[in-house]
Amino acid sequence: MSEEFQTIQSIGSKGLLEKISNYDAFKNEKVTQSIGDDAAVIKEDGGNLTLLSSDTYVEGVDFDPTYTPFNHLGYKILSAGVSDIYAMNGKPEAVLVNLAVPNRMSVQMVEDLYQGIYAAGKLHEVEVVGGDLKANHANLVVSISVYGKVDEEHITYRKGANEGDAICITGDLGGALAGLRILMREKKFWEEHGDESIQPELGDYQFVVKRQLVPEARKDLVDTLREQNFIPTSMIDITKGLVSEVNSISEASDLGAYIYQAALPIAIETRQVADEMQEDVDRYALFGGEDLELMFTLSEEKVEEFVNHFNDFVVIGRMVPKEEGMKMQTAEGDVVSFDDLS
Amino acid sequence: MSEEFQTIQSIGSKGLLEKISNYDAFKNEKVTQSIGDDAAVIKEDGGNLTLLSSDTYVEGVDFDPTYTPFNHLGYKILSAGVSDIYAMNGKPEAVLVNLAVPNRMSVQMVEDLYQGIYAAGKLHEVEVVGGDLKANHANLVVSISVYGKVDEEHITYRKGANEGDAICITGDLGGALAGLRILMREKKFWEEHGDESIQPELGDYQFVVKRQLVPEARKDLVDTLREQNFIPTSMIDITKGLVSEVNSISEASDLGAYIYQAALPIAIETRQVADEMQEDVDRYALFGGEDLELMFTLSEEKVEEFVNHFNDFVVIGRMVPKEEGMKMQTAEGDVVSFDDLS
The missing domain is CATH 3.90.650.10 (PurM-like C-terminal domain)
Structure with a gap:
């Protein structure tokens, strides 16, 4: 394996994900769709399908807080999350929200972010069922994971x-x-x-x-x-x-x-x-x-x-x-x- | 509502999560356990239960790359993720991994991180089914979401x-x-x-x-x-x-x-x-x-x-x-x- 420093930019995130997904890794036979579609698809015992998707938003890369109110950011992140489930013709049910929060953010700002998440959650009938809140000395990073359902008859790849x-x-x-x-x-x-x-x-x-x-x-x-x-x-x-x-x-x-x-x-x-x-x-x-x-x-x-x-x-x-x-x-x-x- | 800048440290992440979880938000009747245990619990149509959990790891807060090899970091993150599912007496099945990656990280470093994730994945029989890879101008932030299963008879809260x-x-x-x-x-x-x-x-x-x-x-x-x-x-x-x-x-x-x-x-x-x-x-x-x-x-x-x-x-x-x-x-x-x- 090369000892040279190979930048991620040189192969792109798609190239890197391809490298990674070619590794010898455990395969779960219940997984009918892994990396490569809007959401992963897992077969449940009853025959219906679970959809899982997740996205990350990085301050200064994916959003700029100078013109992005935090409630809008929350609304957008939830909307983009459930959109991946809709793209599989599924119904979003629940989300987990992970925050890495810099200390220049106040309690009010985090509450605003969640107000936006909850507002979009009502519209799409999804519950925030968990997640994590960590301090960060740098920028705000938000990850959202979405759990949705669809039956085999309706799933759209x-x-x-x-x-x-x-x-x-x-x-x-x-x-x-x-x-x-x-x-x-x-x-x-x-x-x-x-x-x-x-x-x-x-x-x-x-x-x-x-x-x-x-x-x-x-x-x-x-x-x-x-x-x-x-x-x-x-x-x-x-x-x-x-x-x-x-x-x-x-x-x-x-x-x-x-x-x-x-x-x-x-x-x-x-x-x-x-x-x-x-x-x-x-x-x-x-x-x-x-x-x-x-x-x-x-x-x-x-x-x-x-x-x-x-x-x-x-x-x-x-x-x-x-x-x-x-x-x-x-x-x-x-x-x-x-x-x-x- | 107060206009003062209230720091998150002043109420702690637990206090903040309590504030947030008291909001008027959509509740999904299939969710039998939301925020407050090691994993969220959602009832499937067949009667069995889905477990969802997620965690975030921030460079400089949760880990220090000067003494944390990336393959170890990946191994630890997956192990901690599945541990939340075990704590519900469940079986982990799949994970989603989200990375916000600074450009001082090489392709090899990200591969090392994934090698650690896959090594622990084999041990715990979980598949990496998705996730996201974003550039970050600051530090490495990793989020992992774990999907697991348990039946109603065995779940342990x-x-x-x-x-x-x-x-x-x-x-x-x-x-x-x-x-x-x-x-x-x-x-x-x-x-x-x-x-x-x-x-x-x-x-x-x-x-x-x-x-x-x-x-x-x-x-x-x-x-x-x-x-x-x-x-x-x-x-x-x-x-x-x-x-x-x-x-x-x-x-x-x-x-x-x-x-x-x-x-x-x-x-x-x-x-x-x-x-x-x-x-x-x-x-x-x-x-x-x-x-x-x-x-x-x-x-x-x-x-x-x-x-x-x-x-x-x-x-x-x-x-x-x-x-x-x-x-x-x-x-x-x-x-x-x-x-x-x-």
């Missing part, structure tokens, strides 16, 4: 998409990134102009700022799927950005994908921010993460039926044979490879 | 102890703290004498250093309880120290406790370290944490039977009526209150 399936997206894309761009701009303004300056007016940007700070996990889609007895062939939530999620579904399903740029759902407010920043709004939609929308695949016939029951989604493309690769038809009619998009 | 029950402890106490004292002394020596000094010989202290760095969770006790069909009336693992754990069992069971100082199980190696440090070894046993031993209560008759099947435990006291409080009979025969022990 990334790997189930079929050739010809429509690729569907709830809501709209790029809003969370647009909100982040605004908050970063305002932070820069505060830093340059100091405390004596007038507080910025975020009212005009309320839509996108909310998309960034208090995103909503799409319980409504999963509830409707259940009520109307539709089961997507695959599903994933939008946390890393559309291109990344389409790649994940395609890779897991051993297929290619063909996306129509003109079909990308983008809110007018998101467009306005991109215009103001003189940036390309389609890039927000393709690469912006954290929207917590759900992307799912369904046969064309099923889409035509489902639209009668749920209308906050659009079809943005089709699953195609693997040989056809990952392509996007631009608004101008050109066809570009995902590899050329970056 | 903190709250089930009966008056007259014997208080039993596996293994021995204070070893992990003795190991920590040695490692801290050696660190100070290195810092004062620099790199040119001879590496210290830890061979004489191998027993206690191992107790600190690679403690063993007591799977053997839980396996034997199951095989021989014994069910403790209550159980907890030794992570905060004996006095704290006896208090937790007594409080949860609404009883008092009477402990015999002379009965505290202390290894000869632990005594030698305390002597060398000119410290009181009984304080190591009473207040030292992280031993990962199990403390359990059982009726006297059952203890007499159980000793035929498992011999690495001793009786250190009895559960008494609540009115009699928390007391310890010293080796000299005096009776002191827990409150006077600190």
Whole structure:
């Protein structure tokens, strides 16, 4: 084994996780899905399935407390946590919250964080059943673990998409990134102009700022799927950005994908921010993460039926044979490879 | 609500968690035990129980990388995680590991950490089924969440102890703290004498250093309880120290406790370290944490039977009526209150 210092950046967190998951480790036969989907899946004795997922949020990396109120942070963390369970077509039941808390945080700040967690918990009907609170001499680090349930009939993996399936997206894309761009701009303004300056007016940007700070996990889609007895062939939530999620579904399903740029759902407010920043709004939609929308695949016939029951989604493309690769038809009619998009 | 900055230290993490758990939050009727035991307990449809627990370890607070090899750290974190499941008389099945990793850590260091996790995972037959890897600009923070199972017949809470029950402890106490004292002394020596000094010989202290760095969770006790069909009336693992754990069992069971100082199980190696440090070894046993031993209560008759099947435990006291409080009979025969022990 090499004695050289190999940085994690040089292989990326995905590369590192691949290295690690190739180790010789104990395998539990009850585990039907380990690392590699939105949540791990474990078979219970009764035949139903347990879903487990967890995420970490690092101050200064994943959130900036200068523009993130702690109650919003709590709300977002719980929402993102349950979103992983929804992405498996499951129902979140309980969460554990772990905090490493620097001593510049007051009791009130931690209470605010929990108020946000509890507010989102009510909405998604999950109980905070445990966790840990430790002192940290450095920054705030929050981990959340989510426990959810689904039965074998309804579970939706990334790997189930079929050739010809429509690729569907709830809501709209790029809003969370647009909100982040605004908050970063305002932070820069505060830093340059100091405390004596007038507080910025975020009212005009309320839509996108909310998309960034208090995103909503799409319980409504999963509830409707259940009520109307539709089961997507695959599903994933939008946390890393559309291109990344389409790649994940395609890779897991051993297929290619063909996306129509003109079909990308983008809110007018998101467009306005991109215009103001003189940036390309389609890039927000393709690469912006954290929207917590759900992307799912369904046969064309099923889409035509489902639209009668749920209308906050659009079809943005089709699953195609693997040989056809990952392509996007631009608004101008050109066809570009995902590899050329970056 | 007060606008003053109230430090977390001023109310303690326990006080803060109490504040938080009094909030108006969603309650899931499937949750039969929330915050307040070694693990949360959730009832499955089939009738069996799911156990969930999670812990956080902060570099510079919970571990010091100058004397903690990363593979040991991984081993210890997994062992402490499964210990919470054993404390409920359960079987650990799977874990999720979350890392916030500073960029001064190499790929090899993270691999070492996982090697330790996997080594302990094999021993305890748990699979690493997921988690998260994030960059941190500050220190290493590790969270582990453990999923375990137990049936309703075997689950052991903190709250089930009966008056007259014997208080039993596996293994021995204070070893992990003795190991920590040695490692801290050696660190100070290195810092004062620099790199040119001879590496210290830890061979004489191998027993206690191992107790600190690679403690063993007591799977053997839980396996034997199951095989021989014994069910403790209550159980907890030794992570905060004996006095704290006896208090937790007594409080949860609404009883008092009477402990015999002379009965505290202390290894000869632990005594030698305390002597060398000119410290009181009984304080190591009473207040030292992280031993990962199990403390359990059982009726006297059952203890007499159980000793035929498992011999690495001793009786250190009895559960008494609540009115009699928390007391310890010293080796000299005096009776002191827990409150006077600190």
